[in-house]
Amino acid sequence: MKRIAIVGPGLLGGSLALKLHALGGSEVRLWARRPEAIQEIEARKCADFASTDLREVAGDADLIVLCVPVNAMGGLAREMHGFIRPDTIITDVGSVKASVVNELGRILATRGRFVGSHPMAGNERTGLRAADANLFQGTTCMVTPDDNTDPIATAEVAAFWRRVGCRVVQIAAREHDECVALISHLPHLIAGALIHAVAGKNAHAFQVVGPGFRDTTRVASGPPGMWVDILRENAPAVLASLDAIMTKLAELRGILASPTANAESLRNFLAVAKQTRDQIQFPK
């Protein structure tokens, strides 16, 4: 990969540019919509070339990485279709995959080789200011080819993510969406609902929170605009996940409300949760 075009200088795009720039061996180009962002990119010295002109940045790239909100990807892909090379590989960092793969696969069917990706990196911070060359180190990146995807492009995209520090898992777009609904989108809703529940019942409680509450709710400090897009794009899977946890909470409620507060059922519920969690191999 000689020329790599990163489209969008946010937390992910900026971190990717910093890492690639540090690794060397490729020309790093960065596109931003706003002219002020170009100045920030130049000050941060994370790209060899930066511009608001998409054609200048992506026109003869070997790899284009779309690092913009999922609902902005279609428009940019249509624009690119007019000038990219037929063999250019395009990937993205979108948090939902079935809709993105479907839309971008269709737009780029006759030009370029698209492969969906979702690097599970990032935190509650946003923007180039929060960018960090080590953001991807040790994280998991899901790559979601389908029957129409060029297998060589899939292999190149996987190698690209490994190069910036990710562990790569290949998965179908639909299963990806079900998994992230469960492990990312649902936890986000729950963290928000927890904050609302405390605020509604007794806001004094915020004055005595400990590290448990801090960690349990951390994701709720993420950018609302981005999360609205993610949750709406993945609404069917998110709803199914919400139903699953509401069933579990109702079950717990029944256990706790029984006259004897059913110690054995409660112990079993908590012990299975602990055992299951203790077996998870967390990244980093």
Place this chain on the structure above:
Amino acid sequence: MKRIAIVGPGLLGGSLALKLHALGGSEVRLWARRPEAIQEIEARKCADFASTDLREVAGDADLIVLCVPVNAMGGLAREMHGFIRPDTIITDVGSVKASVVNELGRILATRGRFVGSHPMAGNERTGLRAADANLFQGTTCMVTPDDNTDPIATAEVAAFWRRVGCRVVQIAAREHDECVALISHLPHLIAGALIHAVAGKNAHAFQVVGPGFRDTTRVASGPPGMWVDILRENAPAVLASLDAIMTKLAELRGILASPTANAESLRNFLAVAKQTRDQIQFPK
């Protein structure tokens, strides 16, 4: 405080002993039920004196700190009542307060001066092996005197917790229980329910979890036995908290299930949650 007796060498008791030993200026005595624990205490060098004989440890103490599960406190208090000095101050580290203050206040009404405490320290680890002299540093300790509590004893207990590194908040036992139900007991149930929901829907998802899921569920790795006691002791407040979050989740479900997935309501829900959380002053 010349002689301090710590009853129970678990994570909290052990950490307290280590800290007091490091601070110096008092004689640190540690009681354990099991003889093997005495050997561990001696190996860890965290007490000036350790024994399985409660009278030897607590008999002439100036301060006794009960660091055992809440349902073991009554029995130990009754035993102590037979031999402690009338002016000995007794406190505890129990995670629920109304029931403990009621029970221990009654048992110790005629001997000793009891003041309830709840240092919000600890993590998902347990036992003397996990003890850490800095465990209390920067954490909040709630002290819960009632109308029967000796105000001098309350001041001494508050000073004791400040000495080991806590920020002290004085609060009524009942309000304490409502607050911890919201910020600690409810998050524990939710973390467990989240693990169960994922396991039930698609256990493959555990293979691609990121730091968000790790943090959101961390508390679920806590000791089930201890949590069964806490949740049952505080069942009424926990049930009210569960109802509050289930109402919020049902509200979110309605927003997401509407044909337009109601972007403005969703954005507002998430933005208020973020804004509220960003204003919390977390410890450490």
